[in-house]
Amino acid sequence: MDTGQFLNRNALKIALAVFVFAVVGMLVAGAGYAYSDSPQFCGSCHSMVEPTASWQESNHKQFKCTECHLPQQNLATKLVVKAQTGMNDTYHEVLRDYPATMVISPKGKAIVNDNCLRCHKSTVETTAMMTSGEDCTKCHRGLVHGTNKSKGGIKVE
Numbered sequence: 666m667d668t669g670q671f672l673n674r675n676a677l678k679i680a681l682a683v684f685v686f687a688v689v690g691m692l693v694a695g696a697g698y699a700y701s702d703s704p705q706f707c708g709s710c711h712s713m714v715e716p717t718a719s720w721q722e723s724n725h726k727q728f729k730c731t732e733c734h735l736p737q738q739n740l741a742t743k744l745v746v747k748a749q750t751g752m753n754d755t756y757h758e759v760l761r762d763y764p765a766t767m768v769i770s771p772k773g774k775a776i777v778n779d780n781c782l783r784c785h786k787s788t789v790e791t792t793a794m795m796t797s798g799e800d801c802t803k804c805h806r807g808l809v810h811g812t813n814k815s816k817g818g819i820k821v822e
Contacts, residue, residue, distance in 0.1 A: 701751070702731045710754065712763045716810050723809045733780050733809070734773065746776070774802060781805075 707730040708717030736742045781801040
């Protein structure tokens with residue numbers, strides 16, 4: 666039997682197998698995406714133990730880490746930044762070279778600030794915050810992760 670005959674006889678089976686494989690792949694990818702958005706995932710790294718603990722004690726504990734630390738404008742932008750951040754974090758976690766005191770990057774600070782303003786727009790829309798582009802974390806730095814700098818980082822055992 667040649668390939669053409671095999672495909673003709675089994676076209677429905679092959680199409681069904683491809684469909685099942687695609688559905689299972691989408692379910693696995695969706696579950697992985699959802700889990701990687703969870704605080705349990707973010708807090709599973711050694712360097713994020715203390716930032717996760719301080720977040721659990723904050724008034725923002727009902728929000729996922731990614732709701733503040735990733736852009737929320739559209740899914741494509743969120744996925745790109747999530748991939749970049751994830752690769753960076755994995756790189757430093759594997760090399761065990763995070764600084765003893767975790768500091769947010771300027772890009773990360775801009776994302777967090779945008780998300781603060783997105784959620785709290787009605788609170789600040791009549792203040793100078795909206796027009797001046799002032800940084801929310803300038804005054805509210807310790808709101809979620811405590812007033813002292815989070816002691817994340819990697820300790821060499």
